[in-house]
């Protein structure tokens with residue numbers, strides 16, 4: 001079992017189906033606009049929202065560097081304020097590491113071009129708030145892909 005493959009909630013089934021084709025979709029209400037995360041109803045008007053493919057672009061709103069993974073392992077943290085690539089990750093933060101949960105890694109809050117903010121993982125570059133980011137995809141074992149974001153547009 002892949003420890004990072006999320007369960008599929010009924011409200012999110014369409015989102016996960018689209019990730020099989022590396023398409024990023026979020027809910028959209030004709031009256032109220034986009035919303036993320038998936039819900040049974042629009043939080044603005046109570047109607048059932050549809051789905052819309054989005055650009056996959058946004059900006060890095062905030063981030064944190066995870067120093068201790070969910071399994072308790074610790075990673076070496078860059079010096080305070082020094083997010084430049086450290087030894088062993090000169091290519092930036094990994095996207096398809098064999099060991100996805102080996103810290104350190106970056107959890108990011110991305111403000112999507114369409115408005116909502118998505119909690120995700122930052123890969124491939126060093127985090128700087130307000131930097132442009134673009135969606136990328138991490139394959140899961142069951143054909144789905146996990147949306148991650150990388151610095152750059």
Ligand SMILES: [Zn+2]
Nearest residue numbers: 029032042045
């Ligand atoms: Zn609405």
